[in-house]
Amino acid sequence: MNKSKLSIFLRGIIAENPVLILVLGTCPAIAVSTSIVSAISMGLAATVVLLGSNVVISLLRKIIPDTVRIPCYIVVIAAFVTLVEMLLHAFVEPIYNLLGIWLPLIVVNCIVLGRAEMFARKNNPLDSALDGLGMGIGFLVALLSMAIFREILGEGTILKGLESFNVQPINLLFKIAEDGTMVYDFRIPILAKAPGGFLVFGILIAVMNKITAKKGGVKRKSFSCDGCPSAHLCTKTSCSEITELATDAEESSTENKEVDENA
Amino acid sequence: MFAKFKPTIVLTSICIIVALLLGCVNIITAPAIAKQEERKAKAALYSAYNSGNDVEFTKLAAEELVEYSIPAEIKEVHSASAGGYVFIGVTGSYGGDIKIAVGVNADGEITGVKVVSNTDTANKIQSVLNAIEGNKGKYNGQNKDNLSPVIIAGSTVSSEACALIVDAALRAFSSLKGEDARTDDEVFADNLNIVLDVEGKKFTKWFATAIITGIDAIYTTSATADGIVMVIGDKLIGVKADGSITDTVSKLDKKAEKVATTAEDIAAVEAAYTIFQTAATTEIALPDGAKATVKKAYVTAGGTYVFEMETTGSYADEGEYSHGSGKIQFTVSIGADGKIIDIITTKHGESKNYGANCATEAFYESFRGATREQILDLDISDIIPNEDNGYETDNLPSSIQGPGIIANATFTTVYYHNAVLDAFDAFLKLTEKI
Incomplete structure (x- = not known):
């Protein structure tokens, strides 16, 4: 796989992580990241939907007229979500029950429609598949990162959600005696609740910003006004915003590589 | 031409193809899902029966x-x-x-x-x-x-x-197990039918029993041909349409055994029946200016006015957990002396243990004999039930005691009282006292 293909795939995991950099799909991210099992399940389900919908939309990109592209994308995305839902319900019911309402809500997850609109409709199926896969794994990584903190520190357990598979959660931060009294309890309960979710989310965004800042910041690309919902209100002719720092860092990195090669 | 309809054709085609594909997937997954539902249902049986899988x-x-x-x-x-x-x-x-x-x-x-x-x-x-x-x-x-x-x-x-x-x-x-599992209400309802030798009739309590002494209650159906049932203590005695008096059935006797009515009871029933017949009401036009709560008005030969009322609101209609069950309907009779003879709630959707007390004998008894002035003196008509005073319990000051006060049901009490005052207003207009 050449570098550009690899970069398309890797972009969605770190540089353009949908949750921590693009801040998309925040609602299911906070709701589902209370346990590691549900985070992984949700991440995998979203990845399958992203992969499938990106490929199909890319295949149909020259057929679907511009005027009905959004309804067509929604139909395709909903089809994949329904497919995943039916398969999980039939063959992995505990995970289906664990995800609950958040599974069908993948249809309205901004990441899925966003990538369809921003990438799949402008690129070939292979690139779209790589983008979908990368974004999906990025979503999973973000959810997993949050879930590790929230479940271990907030719930004090690990492997919660696998009871239907006869795997009991392991209590890490608390112990209950046989008579029901608490022996010790070092949990931080707020992390398991919504406010704690936002707190962990914010901390991870800060960490991600720090990581990407070292690499020169997030390169912002210019894109046209097509598809922008505010186009009719905006007075600009384009929405480009390229940070000088990012540009300088990139040029500097390219020069260093040339020097090394020459040496 | 094609370009004009292309968007519609493309979208429709995508929808059809997706529907067909999902239909195919459903064929594969439906049996597995059905098996799971069956497994869940079985698990519920074992869980409820609290047993192992050896029970069938x-x-x-x-x-x-x-x-x-x-x-x-x-x-x-x-x-x-x-x-x-x-x-x-x-x-x-x-x-x-x-x-x-x-x-x-x-x-x-x-x-x-x-x-x-x-x-x-x-x-x-x-x-x-x-x-x-x-x-x-x-x-x-x-x-x-x-x-x-x-x-x-x-x-x-x-x-x-x-x-x-x-x-x-x-x-x-x-x-x-062959036991009679009916509730007391069901036994009572069945015995009302049995005493009159009818079947499946719905009986309602006659609102103005209080004008008749010696009888605890009278139950009627919507058809006069069925007859009426009088209650004396725990005895049910029927009076058929032709005036004949039936045998007695005990109110809550599950076997509904009939015994001969005693002479004393026959005399009491005959006297009550005479008054019941003269208490027959004639519908009259509502007076000018009657409030919207007054739905119908009747008068008896003895000058008793009977009003069918519907409140302007209720807890069921407006309270925090309202379920739109509608307003409260009741019938009130006011005697020529301006006192309430009897009152009965015919329909309500109020909360059990709270506003539903508006359909109890104690509630009706509290109104019997009450005058308009006594109800005005309670001074609760200005209380407007709202989320500040109507959603919590015991919002009416505990010092307020009197006819029809339900301590933990502000909505019900205030709306009911306002409607009763409207009935008094209609009474005064009809008797030309205002």
């Missing part, structure tokens, strides 16, 4: 449910090979229907309760589940003689739904 269950046919007069709330009955049954009942709860499995062993004791499905708010139903499910469920071990409903504060509606199904399950068990 046999579902009773629908015809058997009818044959044994199983309560309507019970939708399925599963007979356990170890004796006893599991009853699956459905009733309305806070967010919609709730389906509950109740296990009853051969001795008539509850073995367990399992909520199979519900659409109630998660945190509200969870507290109920914690209380009634599992080995330490609060219903476990109870039977029909010592049944005590488990009501959880903050989840009253869900709790009452569960209690209803548990009670229905125990009654169903009694029916299956």
Whole structure:
């Protein structure tokens, strides 16, 4: 796989992580990241939907007229979500029950429609598949990162959600005696609740910003006004915003590589 | 031409293809899902019966449910090979229907309760589940003689739904054992029919019994040809349309045995019947300026005015947990002396244990003999029920005592009182006193 293909795939995991950099799909991210099992399940389900919908939309990109592209994308995305839902319900019911309402809500997850609109409709199926896969794994990584903190520190357990598979959660931060009294309890309960979710989310965004800042910041690309919902209100002719720092860092990195090669 | 319709054609085609593909997937997944539902249903049976997998269950046919007069709330009955049954009942709860499995062993004791499905708010139903499910469920071990409903504060509606199904399950068990599982209300309703030799008639209490002495209550149907039933103590004595007096049936006698009516009772019934016939009402036009709460007006030969009323609001209509059950309807009779002779609530949707007290004998008794001035003196007409005073209990100052005061039901009390005052206004207009 050449570098550009690899970069398309890797972009969605770190540089353009949908949750921590693009801040998309925040609602299911906070709701589902209370346990590691549900985070992984949700991440995998979203990845399958992203992969499938990106490929199909890319295949149909020259057929679907511009005027009905959004309804067509929604139909395709909903089809994949329904497919995943039916398969999980039939063959992995505990995970289906664990995800609950958040599974069908993948249809309205901004990441899925966003990538369809921003990438799949402008690129070939292979690139779209790589983008979908990368974004999906990025979503999973973000959810997993949050879930590790929230479940271990907030719930004090690990492997919660696998009871239907006869795997009991392991209590890490608390112990209950046989008579029901608490022996010790070092949990931080707020992390398991919504406010704690936002707190962990914010901390991870800060960490991600720090990581990407070292690499020169997030390169912002210019894109046209097509598809922008505010186009009719905006007075600009384009929405480009390229940070000088990012540009300088990139040029500097390219020069260093040339020097090394020459040496 | 094609370009004009292309968007429609493309979108429609995509929808059709997607629908077909999903249909194909459904063919593959449907059997597996059906098996799971069956497995879940079986698991609910074992959970409710509190047994291992060695017990087998046999579902009773629908015809058997009818044959044994199983309560309507019970939708399925599963007979356990170890004796006893599991009853699956459905009733309305806070967010919609709730389906509950109740296990009853051969001795008539509850073995367990399992909520199979519900659409109630998660945190509200969870507290109920914690209380009634599992080995330490609060219903476990109870039977029909010592049944005590488990009501959880903050989840009253869900709790009452569960209690209803548990009670229905125990009654169903009694029916299956050949016992009479009817509630007292059902026995009473059946005996009203039996004493008059009619069947399936719905009886309502006659609103103005208070004008007749020696009789505790009179029950009538919508058809005068059925006759009426008079209640003296716990005795039901019928008077047919031709004036003949029937034998006596005890109010709550499940066997409904008829005994000859005593001469003393016959005399009391005949005297009461004479007054009942003269109390027949004639509908009259509403007076000018009658309030909207006054729906109909009648007058008797003796100058008693009877008003059919409907309040302008109710807790069921507007309260925090309103369920749009409508306003309160009642009938009030005011004698020529300006005092309330009797009052009866004919329809309401108020909350059990609170506003529903507007349909109790104690509530009616509190109004009997009351005058307009006594009700005005309560000075509650200006209280406007709203979310500040109507949603919490005991909002009326405890110092307010008098006719028709329901301590923990501001909405019901205020709307009812305002309507009663409107009835008095109509009475005064009709008697030209204003």
